[in-house]
Amino acid sequence: MSSITRISISLASDVLEKFDALSKEQGFPTRSEAITHLIHSSLVQQQWADGKVVAGAITLIYDHHKSQILQKIVDVQHDFGNLVICSQHAHLDRHNCMENIIVRGEMRQIQKLHQGLSAVKGMKHAVLSMTTTGKDL
Amino acid sequence: MSSITRISISLASDVLEKFDALSKEQGFPTRSEAITHLIHSSLVQQQWADGKVVAGAITLIYDHHKSQILQKIVDVQHDFGNLVICSQHAHLDRHNCMENIIVRGEMRQIQKLHQGLSAVKGMKHAVLSMTTTGKDL
Amino acid sequence: MSSITRISISLASDVLEKFDALSKEQGFPTRSEAITHLIHSSLVQQQWADGKVVAGAITLIYDHHKSQILQKIVDVQHDFGNLVICSQHAHLDRHNCMENIIVRGEMRQIQKLHQGLSAVKGMKHAVLSMTTTGKDL
Amino acid sequence: MSSITRISISLASDVLEKFDALSKEQGFPTRSEAITHLIHSSLVQQQWADGKVVAGAITLIYDHHKSQILQKIVDVQHDFGNLVICSQHAHLDRHNCMENIIVRGEMRQIQKLHQGLSAVKGMKHAVLSMTTTGKDL
Numbered sequence: 001m002s003s004i005t006r007i008s009i010s011l012a013s014d015v016l017e018k019f020d021a022l023s024k025e026q027g028f029p030t031r032s033e034a035i036t037h038l039i040h041s042s043l044v045q046q047q048w049a050d051g052k053v054v055a056g057a058i059t060l061i062y063d064h065h066k067s068q069i070l071q072k073i074v075d076v077q078h079d080f081g082n083l084v085i086c087s088q089h090a091h092l093d094r095h096n097c098m099e100n101i102i103v104r105g106e107m108r109q110i111q112k113l114h115q116g117l118s119a120v121k122g123m124k125h126a127v128l129s130m131t132t133t134g135k136d137l
Numbered sequence: 138m139s140s141i142t143r144i145s146i147s148l149a150s151d152v153l154e155k156f157d158a159l160s161k162e163q164g165f166p167t168r169s170e171a172i173t174h175l176i177h178s179s180l181v182q183q184q185w186a187d188g189k190v191v192a193g194a195i196t197l198i199y200d201h202h203k204s205q206i207l208q209k210i211v212d213v214q215h216d217f218g219n220l221v222i223c224s225q226h227a228h229l230d231r232h233n234c235m236e237n238i239i240v241r242g243e244m245r246q247i248q249k250l251h252q253g254l255s256a257v258k259g260m261k262h263a264v265l266s267m268t269t270t271g272k273d274l
Numbered sequence: 275m276s277s278i279t280r281i282s283i284s285l286a287s288d289v290l291e292k293f294d295a296l297s298k299e300q301g302f303p304t305r306s307e308a309i310t311h312l313i314h315s316s317l318v319q320q321q322w323a324d325g326k327v328v329a330g331a332i333t334l335i336y337d338h339h340k341s342q343i344l345q346k347i348v349d350v351q352h353d354f355g356n357l358v359i360c361s362q363h364a365h366l367d368r369h370n371c372m373e374n375i376i377v378r379g380e381m382r383q384i385q386k387l388h389q390g391l392s393a394v395k396g397m398k399h400a401v402l403s404m405t406t407t408g409k410d411l
Numbered sequence: 412m413s414s415i416t417r418i419s420i421s422l423a424s425d426v427l428e429k430f431d432a433l434s435k436e437q438g439f440p441t442r443s444e445a446i447t448h449l450i451h452s453s454l455v456q457q458q459w460a461d462g463k464v465v466a467g468a469i470t471l472i473y474d475h476h477k478s479q480i481l482q483k484i485v486d487v488q489h490d491f492g493n494l495v496i497c498s499q500h501a502h503l504d505r506h507n508c509m510e511n512i513i514v515r516g517e518m519r520q521i522q523k524l525h526q527g528l529s530a531v532k533g534m535k536h537a538v539l540s541m542t543t544t545g546k547d548l
């Protein structure tokens with residue numbers, strides 16, 4: 001992390017009042033933290049729009065009794081082997097599993113991996129969280 | 138609009154540098170305008186999450202040759218008559234029309250109107266833009 | 275519009291039951307209409323991801339008393355003149371206007387126009403609805 | 412999982428052709444799988460809109476050198492102790508960590524936990540993946 005810069009900005013007074021109320025409700029310790037949060041989200045969105053190297057998490061929901069599904073999930077990951085950092089598995093109930101795969105790499109590749117996992121026979125749901133490697137924030 | 142307040146905030150220097158570059162690329166005249174834009178978006182999102190009185194636009198794409206479709210679109214609007222302010226119609230080609238319906242009212246009601254229009258037989262696409270009456274910004 | 279094809283698909287019985295209940299609640303007249311709706315949304319999303327020629331609506335909220343804002347909104351539109359088909363204006367209250375601009379063209383250009391309008395000094399909110407020219411649906 | 416039902420639906424032939432092409436490109440083994448995928452997404456979206464018991468994953472990006480950040484992240488989780496199933500931690504580089512928290516519970520509670528983690532001082536990014544416990548799919 002880097003040094004801190006102090007800047008001044010001008011805002012409409014009633015907008016500022018509403019933003020302060022919202023930030024307090026959301027639990028931000030200071031106005032600077034609340035604005036930093038908005039700026040971070042905006043920069044992460046831009047990283048994905050620009051197709052840069054990003055990080056993400058792919059969340060899968062499936063019934064592990066489905067024939068061959070574990071094998072197929074691993075196979076697809078190996079097709080994109082350099083993207084996957086690690087994964088975590090939770091037993092939601094007797095049938096349903098959640099698997100969380102942490103990935104880092106070129107945006108298009110991550111989207112293809114997500115698409116490949118979505119299309120595995122028997123997959124119930126597959127969501128991609130778009131976040132950042134943190135390097136630029 | 139109200140008076141203007143000048144505030145100071147502290148940001149990590151490298152984040153500020155990246156945000157300034159992005160804001161310039163996006164065409165914001167000043168840093169204050171760029172941050173105001175983020176705050177406005179955040180407040181509008183909150184208005185929708187809280188189910189407040191909001192404004193929106195519903196965009197429909199359909200083939201006007203589809204039997205009875207114009208009649209049905211008008212009928213659904215009349216079921217929610219107090220929501221609709223006005224609407225606009227554009228001929229995209231010989232078959233396809235876009236219709237834009239400007240609405241204002243309680244969030245849940247607007248979502249129901251959007252759902253009702255989405256379900257009209259022959260509707261190709263129906264999108265809801267979530268925005269604000271502007272009163273609180 | 276084209277001819278109709280009848281296809282058979284296999285679904286888990288309990289998923290089908292839940293989908294039928296949801297479709298009924300959403301007002302779809304038939305199961306075919308409800309599934310067509312999902313397919314249309316998926317195809318439109320793909321058109322935008324592929325950067326094809328698409329249609330959209332840009333919804334602006336602003337206070338028309340803001341100095342020069344009407345002029346600037348028109349100026350930005352003229353920079354992308356071939357995208358704009360028509361626009362519609364509603365008076366939400368004494369201060370606030372909603373403007374709805376119907377656009378058609380290459381996806382990246384539409385996003386740039388939306389960005390340009392978002393950055394106009396005094397703009398309260400600017401949303402882009404992503405839809406289709408209807409030709410491919 | 413339950414028994415399988417075979418149903419027939421009617422689709423515009425040209426839409427079907429485009430959908431088949433897209434499904435093939437996305438890697439779905441059959442038309443039934445591709446349509447099931449759309450139905451699942453629609454049902455999960457509805458579960459979240461209805462505020463039901465759902466599952467999710469919260470992905471955090473932060474610099475673990477930030478004073479007290481690990482302690483605060485754990486504290487917030489304990490405030491919502493019954494939601495968290497487990498969590499996973501990956502070292503993205505010398506400074507940046509990704510943490511993935513698997514949660515299950517009432518939708519509003521999950522959103523509050525996400526909000527609380529977003530507001531922790533020093534948090535770079537916090538995303539919520541909305542998925543399902545799998546029971547209803």
